[in-house]
Amino acid sequence: MTSSPKAKSHFRKAVCSLAQKFHTHEHPGEKVVEWKFDAAGPLPTSIDSTSLRNKVALITGSSKSIGASIAKTLAAQGAFVVINYAKDSKSAEEVAQQINYAAITSTSDLASASLPSDHRENGENGQVEHPQSQPQHQAIVIKADSSTISGGQHLLQETLRIFGRLDILILSAGLMGSKSLSEIDEAFFDAHFDFNVKAPLFLVKAAAEVMARPGGRIIFLSTSLTAASTLLPNALCYVASKGAIEQITRVLAKDLGTRGFTVNTIAPGPVNTALFRAGTPQHVIDNIAAQIPTHRIAEPEDIAPIVAFLASPAAQWINGQILGVNGGYVV
Numbered sequence: 001m002t003s004s005p006k007a008k009s010h011f012r013k014a015v016c017s018l019a020q021k022f023h024t025h026e027h028p029g030e031k032v033v034e035w036k037f038d039a040a041g042p043l044p045t046s047i048d049s050t051s052l053r054n055k056v057a058l059i060t061g062s063s064k065s066i067g068a069s070i071a072k073t074l075a076a077q078g079a080f081v082v083i084n085y086a087k088d089s090k091s092a093e094e095v096a097q098q099i100n101y102a103a104i105t106s107t108s109d110l111a112s113a114s115l116p117s118d119h120r121e122n123g124e125n126g127q128v129e130h131p132q133s134q135p136q137h138q139a140i141v142i143k144a145d146s147s148t149i150s151g152g153q154h155l156l157q158e159t160l161r162i163f164g165r166l167d168i169l170i171l172s173a174g175l176m177g178s179k180s181l182s183e184i185d186e187a188f189f190d191a192h193f194d195f196n197v198k199a200p201l202f203l204v205k206a207a208a209e210v211m212a213r214p215g216g217r218i219i220f221l222s223t224s225l226t227a228a229s230t231l232l233p234n235a236l237c238y239v240a241s242k243g244a245i246e247q248i249t250r251v252l253a254k255d256l257g258t259r260g261f262t263v264n265t266i267a268p269g270p271v272n273t274a275l276f277r278a279g280t281p282q283h284v285i286d287n288i289a290a291q292i293p294t295h296r297i298a299e300p301e302d303i304a305p306i307v308a309f310l311a312s313p314a315a316q317w318i319n320g321q322i323l324g325v326n327g328g329y330v331v
């Protein structure tokens with residue numbers, strides 16, 4: 001429903017008048033309600049507050065699975081998105097084409113979104129490069145190994161070169177190996193902490209210097225296994241690395257919160273992706289599904305809208321939280 005500015009003004013005056021009467025009128029013998037009405041306060045704008053129009057989002061590991069679904073959902077809300085992959089260029093190009101085709105054929109005004117030039121130089125230190133011109137596409141593809149610090153730096157530099165700004169950073173790429181204590185070695189441990197902790201942390205460190213402020217959004221991916229009573233011994237390194245991410249989230253929320261950023265973590269339950277299915281026998285998946293009230297594990301599309309909400313202006317007051325998204329698997 002839309003209304004004209006004139007109608008909104010009339011409505012506001014009527015509400016102010018009603019509120020003042022309510023505040024001053026006293027009923028003998030009744031408790032006076034102390035409702036202080038702030039006539040200058042804004043009316044809610046719920047439609048705009050979840051739009052990501054003109055935001056630039058970088059999603060690591062977004063050519064498939066959860067990352068791809070997040071990229072598509074953010075793009076549907078109006079964001080320019082970076083599709084990142086390490087090996088499979090075909091899948092990455094398909095996701096980007098899908099988004100760009102939807103933008104061209106869309107009947108909404110999202111297709112005509114453009115990056116405002118007055119927002120391109122966001123780094124206080126002025127390090128942000130100007131893009132050559134307005135980006136031609138809503139989604140672009142960047143090949144970079146997000147398990148390394150150098151890969152993350154390349155990803156960030158290319159994002160800034162092409163889009164000229166960054167508003168939303170989502171650290172989705174991750175490693176989930178399966179070994180018990182007696183089986184793990186140093187390389188296995190290091191691989192998890194390099195991929196799941198070190199590389200994302202250093203990407204955030206670099207990105208935080210150039211992200212739009214205030215309003216920047218950083219979202220990590222953890223797992224319900226950090227809280228699940230059904231914790232598997234062979235998930236030791238994976239769960240330990242995700243536990244580190246949860247704690248990093250809490251600390252960074254305080255640190256980067258001073259710049260007007262929010263830092264949060266989504267902790268999904270089991271999701272139907274290659275990462276989860278690799279090495280998980282069907283009877284284990286069935287057993288897990290039986291513990292979820294709807295008797296199914298999640299699809300990536302169950303997770304992505306929650307990430308999109310956290311990335312939106314409406315979620316400005318959610319900061320430093322670990323949000324379980326598991327259909328009631330862990331309560």
Ligand SMILES: NC(=O)c1ccc[n+]([C@@H]2O[C@H](COP(=O)([O-])OP(=O)(O)OC[C@H]3O[C@@H](n4cnc5c(N)ncnc54)[C@H](OP(=O)(O)O)[C@@H]3O)[C@@H](O)[C@H]2O)c1
Binds near residue numbers: 063146274
């Ligand atoms: N699936 C679950 O049940 C589940 C549950 C809780 C939390 N999570 C978390 O959610 C996140 C995403 O999980 P997922 O299941 O969607 O993972 P996934 O299926 O393994 O994701 C694959 C995507 O990540 C990309 N990728 C892999 N290695 C990369 C690298 N080194 N650099 C850049 N991109 C890379 C892949 O591109 P290429 O194919 O080109 O390499 C592909 O786009 C992870 O952090 C995971 O821990 C998952």
